[in-house]
Amino acid sequence: MNSIIPYSRVFARELQQTNLIKNQQKDGTVEVITPSGGCISTIYWCGALTEIHKSHETVQAIRVADPTGGFIFTIGWRDQEIQEVIRGLNPPVFISVLAKIYVKGAKSDLPFSLTPFSLMPIDKKIRDQWIIETAHLMIDRLAILRDYRSGKTEIQDSMALAVVHYHITSHEFQELCNLINQALSCVINADTLPDTSENPKSNPEEIILTLIRDNSGPRGISLPDLVILAREKNIPEDSVITMIRTLIANDDIYQPSVGFVKLL
Numbered sequence: 001m002n003s004i005i006p007y008s009r010v011f012a013r014e015l016q017q018t019n020l021i022k023n024q025q026k027d028g029t030v031e032v033i034t035p036s037g038g039c040i041s042t043i044y045w046c047g048a049l050t051e052i053h054k055s056h057e058t059v060q061a062i063r064v065a066d067p068t069g070g071f072i073f074t075i076g077w078r079d080q081e082i083q084e085v086i087r088g089l090n091p092p093v094f095i096s097v098l099a100k101i102y103v104k105g106a107k108s109d110l111p112f113s114l115t116p117f118s119l120m121p122i123d124k125k126i127r128d129q130w131i132i133e134t135a136h137l138m139i140d141r142l143a144i145l146r147d148y149r150s151g152k153t154e155i156q157d158s159m160a161l162a163v164v165h166y167h168i169t170s171h172e173f174q175e176l177c178n179l180i181n182q183a184l185s186c187v188i189n190a191d192t193l194p195d196t197s198e199n200p201k202s203n204p205e206e207i208i209l210t211l212i213r214d215n216s217g218p219r220g221i222s223l224p225d226l227v228i229l230a231r232e233k234n235i236p237e238d239s240v241i242t243m244i245r246t247l248i249a250n251d252d253i254y255q256p257s258v259g260f261v262k263l264l
Contacts, residue, residue, distance in 0.1 A: 007098060007224050008040040009134040012047070013068035013179050020165045021103065021111050028102045032112055035166040036141040036176050037159030043114060044224040045071075046096045046122060046130035049089060059086045064097060066131065067186040068179055073099060073114045081218055085119050094127045096120055098222050098259070118222040118260070120215070126228050128187045135180050142176060149173070207233050208243050212253060213263055220255075220262030 020033040023041075031041045050070065051063035059075045059082075075082060089095070098118035104111055141159070145168065148155045155163075166172065211229045215221050223244070230240045244261060247253045253261050 007042045007044040008038055009044055009130065009137055010034055010038055010040060011068045011134060011138070011179060011183050012064075012066045012071050013182075014038075014138070014176070015043075015071055016069055016110075017166075019111055020161065022161075024103055029100050030103045030112055032101055033158050033162050033165070035162055035168065035172065036138055037145060037155070037162040038138075038141060039158035041101060043099050043101065044096070044130075045099070046094065046127045046228070048127075049086075049091045049093050049095045052086060052089070052091060057087075059083050062086060064095065067183045071114065073097060073116050074102075076115055079117070082116055082119055085217065089121060094122045094124060096122050096126065096130075096225050096228065098224055118219070118225070120217065120221075120225055122225075122228070125232065129228060129231060131183050131187055135184050138176070138180055142173070142180075145173065204233075204235050204239065205243050205247065207235065208240065208247065209252060209263070212261060216262055219257065220260040222260055226261065 014034050014036060018032050018034045021030045022033065023031045029041065031039055033039050045064060045066070047064040047066040047070075049062055050065050052059060053061040053063075058077050060077070061075055062073050063070050064073060065071075075086065077083070096119070097114075097116045099114040099116040101112050102115055104113050144155055145159060145163065148159065148163070149168070162168065208226070208230060211226060211233075212221055215225065215229060223240075226244075227237045227240050231237070235243075244253070248255065248261075251264055254264055256262050
């Protein structure tokens with residue numbers, strides 16, 4: 001199987017506070033290190049599309065918001081598939097975005113920009129599940145930072161860089177914790193969460209094939225979107241990856257490009 005794009009989740013407000021970049025590539029892509037120590041090169045984000053910025057009929061940028069804030073995504077004018085998807089949307093609407101991070105000029109407010117290479121409309125259940133998963137990942141990072149600050153553990157390079165660069169004191173640490181509470185406050189109760197009552201006798205591979213068929217665009221469906229949709233059917237991420245490899249080996253599906261799958 002071809003390589004699968006590693007992707008990261010992060011809330012808008014933490015991304016807005018991020019200004020530490022490293023590993024710039026020849027194509028302008030970079031990795032960024034967030035205040036909680038996340039090291040990100042490809043971001044997977046679910047939120048509300050609130051604004052579409054156009055020049056004539058060409059989409060130049062969109063604004064996507066989660067409960068902690070919003071962020072502007074730059075849209076490539078050559079990416080006609082993304083352009084077409086956005087032109088068919090009427091804000092506000094929930095979407096998922098898979099984007100690369102690119103370096104920006106020194107005069108910009110932030111040293112990087114986000115450019116999507118996958119975008120699709122979703123529903124509130126998927127957005128809420130994304131919030132919960134993103135919160136769990138941030139809690140895990142903060143737990144490591146907490147133990148490091150108390151001298152209980154060593155930390156990886158990205159977290160060590162974050163502690164020094166962002167001057168993470170007790171106050172900054174509490175602000176990051178508050179950010180998680182703010183995000184989770186919009187997930188009111190279990191009624192807003194994905195249904196996990198899928199019949200256990202259902203064939204998981206058939207479910208995956210159906211999800212791919214019903215949610216593919218011209219490029220297919222991105223793996224992060226498929227994982228989110230599969231979780232609604234009570235199929236965990238590791239099982240999705242295993243089944244994708246099996247389905248490719250059996251010539252049921254293929255990868256038209258890295259990180260996407262499509263029915264044969």
